[in-house]
Amino acid sequence: MTRSTFLAVPVLCLAVLMPASRLAAQGTLSTQGFGFPPGQLSTRALATGGGLAEFDPDTPINPAAIALSSDPRMFLMYEPEFRKLTVGSGSVNTMTARFPVVAASVPFGSRGSFGVSVATLLDRSSSTTIEREQSVAGQTVNLTETTSTLGSISDIRLAFGYGFNQKVQVGIAGHVYTGQNRVFFSQVFPDSVKFNDVSQTSTLGFTGFAGSAGVLFRPSRNIGFGFSGRKGAKIEANRADSVVSEADVPDRLSAGVSFEGIPGSSISAHVSRELWSSMNGLGSSAANAVDTWEGGVGVESLGPRIAQRQLVLRVGGRYRTLPFTAAENDVKELSVAAGIGAQFFRNRATFDVSLERAARSVDGSAIDAKERSYILSFGLRVRP
Numbered sequence: 276m277t278r279s280t281f282l283a284v285p286v287l288c289l290a291v292l293m294p295a296s297r298l299a300a301q302g303t304l305s306t307q308g309f310g311f312p313p314g315q316l317s318t319r320a321l322a323t324g325g326g327l328a329e330f331d332p333d334t335p336i337n338p339a340a341i342a343l344s345s346d347p348r349m350f351l352m353y354e355p356e357f358r359k360l361t362v363g364s365g366s367v368n369t370m371t372a373r374f375p376v377v378a379a380s381v382p383f384g385s386r387g388s389f390g391v392s393v394a395t396l397l398d399r400s401s402s403t404t405i406e407r408e409q410s411v412a413g414q415t416v417n418l419t420e421t422t423s424t425l426g427s428i429s430d431i432r433l434a435f436g437y438g439f440n441q442k443v444q445v446g447i448a449g450h451v452y453t454g455q456n457r458v459f460f461s462q463v464f465p466d467s468v469k470f471n472d473v474s475q476t477s478t479l480g481f482t483g484f485a486g487s488a489g490v491l492f493r494p495s496r497n498i499g500f501g502f503s504g505r506k507g508a509k510i511e512a513n514r515a516d517s518v519v520s521e522a523d524v525p526d527r528l529s530a531g532v533s534f535e536g537i538p539g540s541s542i543s544a545h546v547s548r549e550l551w552s553s554m555n556g557l558g559s560s561a562a563n564a565v566d567t568w569e570g571g572v573g574v575e576s577l578g579p580r581i582a583q584r585q586l587v588l589r590v591g592g593r594y595r596t597l598p599f600t601a602a603e604n605d606v607k608e609l610s611v612a613a614g615i616g617a618q619f620f621r622n623r624a625t626f627d628v629s630l631e632r633a634a635r636s637v638d639g640s641a642i643d644a645k646e647r648s649y650i651l652s653f654g655l656r657v658r659p
Contacts, residue, residue, distance in 0.1 A: 307606070308564055308599025309554060310397035313375045315430065318352055318654030322614025322629035323573025324591025326543030329501025329531030330491065333378050333656060335392040335432045336529065337489035337503035338446030341380045342436030344388040346658045352376040358648045371400055376654075380434075387437040392430075399426045399456050419463045426456030428481050444491040452483035452510055452524055481557075483510025485524040497536035504528045512557050522557035525564075525598075526550045540576035545569075551598035565605065569595035578615070587616040589629065597635070605638040614652070627654040 316325055317333035332340045333350040355372045373395060380390035404421045434448035455478055462473040489503030507524030529547030551564040573591025580586070590613045597606040614629030628651075635646040 307597075307601055309551075309558065310399035310427065312397055312598060313354070313373060313395050314569075314595075315376065315394040315396070317350065317376055317378075318354075318614065318627040318629050318652040319575075319589065319616060321631060321650075321652050322589035322591060322612050322627070323543055323571070323575055324593040324610070324612055325545045325569065325571030326531065326573035326591055327533070327541075327575065328545045328547075328571075329489070329503060329529065330499065330533055330543065332380065332390070333376065333654070335376065335378060335390075335394050335430065335434070335448075337491070337501050337531075338390070338432075338434035338448040338487060339436050339444040339489040339491045339501070339503070340446070341388045341390040341434055342438040342444040342446060342491075343386060343441075344380050344382055344436075347379070347381045348656060348658050349379040350376065350654060350656045352652065352654045354650060354652045356648055356650045358646055360644065360646045362642070362644045371398070373398060383435070386439070387435065390432075390434045390436070392432045392434070394430045394432070395427055396430045396452060397428045397454075399424055399428075417465060421459075421461050421463070423459040424456055425459075426454060426479075428452055428454035428483075432487075434487075442493045446489050448487045450485040450487060450505070450524070452485065453481060455480045478514065479519065480513045481510060482513070483524045484508040487527075497534060499533045499535070501531040501533075502529070507553060510554070510557060520557050522555060523553040525553050537576075540574065542572075542574050544572040546571075549598070554598075563600050563603075564598050565596070565600055567596045567598050569593070571595075573612075584617045584619070589614040589616070601637045601644065602642045604642075606635060607638055608633055608635045610634070623658045625654075625656040627656070628652070629654075 315335055316328055317331055320327045320331045320334045328334050329337045330340055332344060352375055354375050355370060358369045360367045375395045378390065378392035380388045382388050406419050408415055409418050431451045432448050434446055436444060436446035438444040458477045460475045464472060485505055485507045487503060487505040491499060491501050493499040505527040507526050509521055510524050511521045512519045527547060527549045531543060531545040533541055533543040535541045547569045550566050552566050554564045571591060571593035573589060575587060575589045578586035578588040592611045594609050597608060599606060610631050610633035612629055612631035614627060616625060616627040618625050631650040633648040633650065637644055
């Protein structure tokens with residue numbers, strides 16, 4: 276028989292969108308569209324439901340947060356996620372490991388700091404397997420068709436923060452977005468003597484730019500306000516040396532408040548609006564990116580002393596919509612989190628741990644799909 280290469284499909288389109296009808300085969304609801312946004316939150320901010328996002332220097336959202344850092348610092352983060360997707364009466368379990376945030380900053384004079392960070396903007400890792408019949412040279416045969424995508428878009432940020440005094444801090448940052456999606460497509464026949472298997476690999480690269488700015492304002496010792504925004508510029512998808520498509524990096528506006536009137540504790544809240552629809556046009560016409568809202572609130576408090584270590588306890592909750600649709604309906608996420616932190620090596624190293632439980636579902640009743648996820652986060656912050 277002849278080689279069945281005519282069965283190959285345009286994998287370039289599959290790099291951008293997996294149809295919602297393949298949720299069960301893919302094993303995840305949260306990596307549709309352009310991918311899943313981890314949120315760019317540090318372990319500490321994640322444990323407070325994102326409430327500390329505007330104030331945390333290890334979270335690359337508000338560049339003003341790195342101002343007034345008196346010592347050089349580096350932050351590393353590891354985050355495995357365990358998902359269970361349920362569609363109707365069937366379920367699939369998957370696991371994804373990420374290193375979502377790496378950040379460092381050095382002081383500049385007595386009031387300023389420079390910082391650089393690499394954070395995951397979108398994570399696009401998924402796999403779809405379908406068994407079906409195909410007519411080849413007048414003969415009906417069974418085949419197994421697999422499409423796997425491995426990729427992400429990273430946000431590389433160079434930031435400068437400056438504190439006029441203890442009440443007002445400002446910051447600006449430049450962003451470079453880079454990454455790629457690698458799509459592996461294969462068709463496997465049970466009778467390898469008569470039919471040759473088909474495999475194909477396609478790689479899409481991404482390059483984009485943006486700028487951001489932020490301010491922290493503390494009118495008193497007990498309360499603080501944070502505001503930040505990002506203005507996106509062009510982002511391109513390229514294959515080899517050719518530009519395939521282009522769009523804009525999504526704009527973002529966010530605000531936060533922190534109350535520290537209770538000794539040893541702080542209560543914080545955060546809200547943001549991200550215009551993901553500006554990415555439409557970067558992929559296929561089916562890749563319908565949608566604008567999202569996110570809000571979270573959390574508490575951070577001093578805990579007990581164990582083995583001469585002062586523990587910090589955190590708890591929080593977060594609600595957000597995800598930047599894609601499933602069966603033309605919004606995907607929403609509600610999560611709760613808790614964490615703990617402690618200092619070591621004469622307070623020059625801080626280790627944070629958090630556990631988040633996220634529930635994701637499709638708005639409306641178009642498809643009976645739900646996803647439950649447990650996210651472990653480990654953060655290490657060191658000062659020389």
